[in-house]
Amino acid sequence: MNYIEIIGFSAAFLTTAAFLPQVYKTWKTKDVSALSLPMLLMFITGITLWLVYGFYIYSPSMIVANTITIGSSILLIYFKIKYNEKL
Template identity: 75%
Template sequence: MQDSFIEIIGFIAAILTTAAFLPQVYKTWKTKDVSSLSLPMLLLFFIGIVSWLAYGFLKNSPSMIFANSITVVSSFLLVYFKIKYRE
């Protein structure tokens, strides 16, 4: 029972933190303005999220796998946009 409660907290955190990141991806995609995005920060963030995803698989944590799978895609898109739309 306690493990289920912990996973529920994990899913709530996963949904909130993942959802918080999506408006930036959408705004960047629509405006193609990447001037305020730091490529080194995006790369470090992407590597960190990939690491969290691997950790989630190793810990067999559905909430971590769910959140980080979506955030890997989102952060990859921001890196892609930063490179594609840079001036």
């Protein structure tokens, strides 16, 4: 692993980890009022494109980070749809 991938994994860890508290808070409180569904859909589309790009250039850090972030985004979209109906 070269130093560029170490920088990539460091960035991937920080940006992915920064997203996880929002997922946890939304899951615990079931409050989705501040979440914008169009923003989440645009975000997951962008992350999916980054994932495709990561595979194209074979960047393990991009692949790992974007795979995890897609999963987190899917959870937030699920919560937005599920908990929004109960309000």
